[in-house]
Amino acid sequence: MDATRKFVEKEQLTNIVDATFGSARRLDTVARLRGGSKKGVYRLTFDDAFTAILYVWSGEENYWPVAHSEQETDEFDPLSSASGSDLFEASHAQLNAVGVRTPRIYFLDRSRRHITDDVAVVEDVRGGTLEALIHSDPQKAKHSLKRLGEALQVMRQQRGRCPGKVALVESVGDFPLRLSCEQILLSRALRDLAESASRVERIAQVRVRLEEKIYDLVSAVRPRHEYSLIHGELGPDHVLVDEQGDPVMIDIEGTMFFDVEWEHVFLQLRFGDHYQWLRASDLDEQRMQFYALAMYLSLVSGPLRLLDGDFPDRAAMMEIAQSNIQRVLTFLDKPDQD
Template sequence: MTRIFLRPDDVRDLVRDRLGADRRVTALDRLTGGTRKGVYRIGLDDFSTVILYVWSPRENYWPEAETVPDDPFTEASGPELFAVNHAALTAAGVRVPHLIARDPAGHHLDADVALVEDAGGVTLEALLARHPDRAGEPLARLGDALRRMHTTFGPRWGRLADTAHSPSPARPSEDVVLDRALGHLAEVAARDPRPAAARNRIVDHLLGLHARVRPRRTYALVHGELGPDHVLVTPAGEPVMIDIEGLTWFDVEWEHAWLRLRFGAAYQTLGPVALDADRLALHRYAQVLSLIAGPLRIAEGDFPERRWMLDLAERNIAEALAAL
């Protein structure tokens, strides 16, 4: 598809109506990294900035794929998810960008949008790489926020926007994780001969991990795929969580599998809650398979960082096979 991104003139009326008639747009920069929604920084004539989120097909790089119907992490994007999850995290005492205004499609733009606080351009990932001596306080404060999330419990798993209106799931969360992993394996086997050749052994490994998981009936708030690139750090050292549309009630082990992967040596600084080792092992291997399937799928389209995605898939193919 031909992707036409926003220009300054496109957002002038939105800014005037939502921020005040005396506000003028001086710059509009599309920020890199987003795959499902567009993220823009709007410069204003008083030298302040705000962030614009845009949920539109032209901003979404993900091609359609078969999914597990009750997978709460599938297609986790959209203005309603953002609004519900923003409110839940705020109520749990987790710092997120302040929501300034939402604007429905057809009002000012042909897409649903939200204006939020610009919490800055420094990610925790960049701080850990370039100034690790300054990352201690943000890591500790992020750990506090995660413990608040992971001790906020719900009676069932699922997206927050769904749980208030639908009955309890008919099956346990670990069954969803298993089906999700088997679906990703089928995708991967169709695209790369190495996991294809090991497919039966990978299935046996997954079934063995799943068989060791004990039942569970309570679930906590989890971000879904929290890495240090999803945390902004303010000049005061305050961590601000972003990309929150995947927030769901789920196993805390799902979150910690991602955290261990993404934070590496800094993970223990987060002070994790107690975890079930068997559930953690199943979730970690399922995520390895997803980090092959997803990157290979998006690399077939026009995503601009295709090489990075292929390298990510390659690392996880090696990890998936090494576990056997």
């Protein structure tokens, strides 16, 4: 399915390599890494066996359909599409400033003099993903998980007065708070419910009951006026492991100030039994319940929408959608909130 898309080729990268490393290295091979849906990720191997990673923010690399609502393109919405070199640069700076490890940047260019898209050349962290380490060596993974839990606690302690992506908060400052996190997620959950119901008959049959459950859950959430720094989509596949076994966060463009419970719902979902190393105290249980349903609905509608296009790993996306359909439906068996 990728045949109609034009990806980066070795011949296009001469100027980028020169701008990054000068004449010290010659590019040997370029390998496109699979799995991303919004940007291209390539491993560059040089004549001295050194390797680096190339990020390319290009329409050719973005498999998501064109946004079909204002909310999806609203820069003030923390959950709108998170892709772009500006988001990457701001998030990288914020995370590194608080001591959270991310791949080092060797070169970042938005001039498009070297190639027709924004690019970055970054450190190649060769320890693999935390997800792979958990499966291959669970005992060794405990160190990485513990260190990741410490990094998450550091991020939680970073406070913002408004929810928003790091790049926006940095550029605008204390912009007026238009919606709280729960209001943002209420709107999103209702939209995702409508889309899920239009695609999935089992959800369509209980749409009214699910909408009632959404309003019941959000009604139990108390106001909050301070927000924490979160990654936004931190699964074990978005964490690499360096030579010391320490975690290195990637896919950081969506880093934002938001309710920490949104992060922890996703962490629980993606880390399963290993969440014990990442668990945080004093989470708001009412938020956790509401945000879980909102998360599951988004993980039904999002993957199914992605499959409208030519995303190659279709089986994985369908599995995500199917498992979260079941999670959504289990909410109808739960008692109402007090």
